[in-house]
Amino acid sequence: MPRAESRHIVVRPLEHGSDKSTNFGAVITGVDLNDLDDKSFAVLREAVYTHSVVVIEGQENLLPANQFGFVQRFDPDASPQHGFGYGKSTKELGKLGKKPFHVIPHSLGGVTLVGNGYQGPDHYGLREVTLDAVSHVDFHADPLPRERLGHGETRFNTFHFDGIIYGSHPSRVTTFRCVKAPKGPDVTVRFDDGTGRTIQCAPGSTAFISSSQLYDCLTAEEKATVDNSFWEPAPHPFAWSGTRGQRSTGLGVNPGRSGGNTVPLDQLPPWESHKVHKYPMVWINPVTGAKGLQLMPDIVLRLHLKHSPDPDGETRVVEDQEEIHAWLNPIYDRFFGPEYILIPPCQEGSMVVWNNWVGAGNRETGLRTVHEMDTLLIRIPY
Numbered sequence: 001m002p003r004a005e006s007r008h009i010v011v012r013p014l015e016h017g018s019d020k021s022t023n024f025g026a027v028i029t030g031v032d033l034n035d036l037d038d039k040s041f042a043v044l045r046e047a048v049y050t051h052s053v054v055v056i057e058g059q060e061n062l063l064p065a066n067q068f069g070f071v072q073r074f075d076p077d078a079s080p081q082h083g084f085g086y087g088k089s090t091k092e093l094g095k096l097g098k099k100p101f102h103v104i105p106h107s108l109g110g111v112t113l114v115g116n117g118y119q120g121p122d123h124y125g126l127r128e129v130t131l132d133a134v135s136h137v138d139f140h141a142d143p144l145p146r147e148r149l150g151h152g153e154t155r156f157n158t159f160h161f162d163g164i165i166y167g168s169h170p171s172r173v174t175t176f177r178c179v180k181a182p183k184g185p186d187v188t189v190r191f192d193d194g195t196g197r198t199i200q201c202a203p204g205s206t207a208f209i210s211s212s213q214l215y216d217c218l219t220a221e222e223k224a225t226v227d228n229s230f231w232e233p234a235p236h237p238f239a240w241s242g243t244r245g246q247r248s249t250g251l252g253v254n255p256g257r258s259g260g261n262t263v264p265l266d267q268l269p270p271w272e273s274h275k276v277h278k279y280p281m282v283w284i285n286p287v288t289g290a291k292g293l294q295l296m297p298d299i300v301l302r303l304h305l306k307h308s309p310d311p312d313g314e315t316r317v318v319e320d321q322e323e324i325h326a327w328l329n330p331i332y333d334r335f336f337g338p339e340y341i342l343i344p345p346c347q348e349g350s351m352v353v354w355n356n357w358v359g360a361g362n363r364e365t366g367l368r369t370v371h372e373m374d375t376l377l378i379r380i381p382y
């Protein structure tokens with residue numbers, strides 16, 4: 001078979017229905033990620049940053065090591081390992097550490113197996129592995145009862161970007177390759193926020209929102225604030241979030257103590273202040289220059305609010321968790337609805353790649369088998 005070249009690559013922006021406000025996503029064909037020259041990579045990089053989320057079809061034979069190499073080309077200086085979980089436990093990762101990480105052999109240490117159920121006697125060198133998928137039940141303050149889950153109803157788990165966010169920065173891009181897609185009727189994703197809203201989608205789908213579209217929904221005054229403000233995650237942020245739960249939409253922390261409590265800082269595993277980075281609220285797309293409002297609400301320890309670029313301007317540090325979420329949740333609620341949620345088409349063999357810094361948050365609704373890869377960044381991402 002002749003080698004695929006950059007001129008064979010077709011980038012087709014997704015068409016959105018008239019009921020949608022989403023303006024991102026593309027499907028790409030005509031490329032072989034096992035054999036990717038520099039020109040072809042440049043086309044793909046441009047597409048990822050232009051469309052935020054791309055689905056590269058036809059990657060059934062992609063080797064895990066080449067998936068690792070592809071992600072690393074987005075940031076060659078990044079630490080060459082998966083961005084989450086290695087050698088860590090519930091002590092550092094809280095509930096995210098409850099499920100074991102399965103690293104695929106010969107993937108240069110970087111690609112993990114994610115999904116649900118028995119994966120066969122030998123899955124890319126992983127023998128007799130049975131996966132237990134993370135579900136919204138693990139994260140929501142008030143999850144759906146188990147019997148409802150058995151009737152095709154679910155929720156978005158938790159919209160987030162990928163990274164351990166302690167001692168390293170979030171990966172520039174994240175990828176997953178769909179190895180096995182679940183069969184069966186569509187599921188109903190419930191918002192359960194009092195609006196009665198739902199979304200129908202294929203089981204195992206992954207949903208994305210655009211932090212650039214979120215930014216665009218702000219008023220001029222709010223933009224001036226977020227442009228000049230920072231947020232500070234807690235050390236060992238996923239352990240710190242403790243028993244606290246998400247709202248039923250999967251976006252934003254449940255108000256009040258009903259959802260649980262964070263862990264006091266002096267009861268966390270040992271941590272060093274130089275490993276806790278302060279992040280801007282607004283992240284800039286390196287190709288388009290678009291701004292995105294990018295926070296991870298469930299791990300915010302402090303907000304550093306400043307309303308203008310004036311170097312002598314006042315910065316107000318907000319530490320009260322109720323105040324933090326009383327400020328954040330209405331911003332998300334104004335924006336967050338089915339019209340702004342993209343669930344891209346993804347078949348077996350498709351590789352989904354997204355801009356983890358600006359473009360989109362995501363969350364799986366279910367149970368397919370995927371090979372997932374992001375990286376640990378050591379450089380400050382702005």
Ligand SMILES: [Fe+2]
Nearest residue numbers: 160161162362
């Ligand atoms: Fe993720």
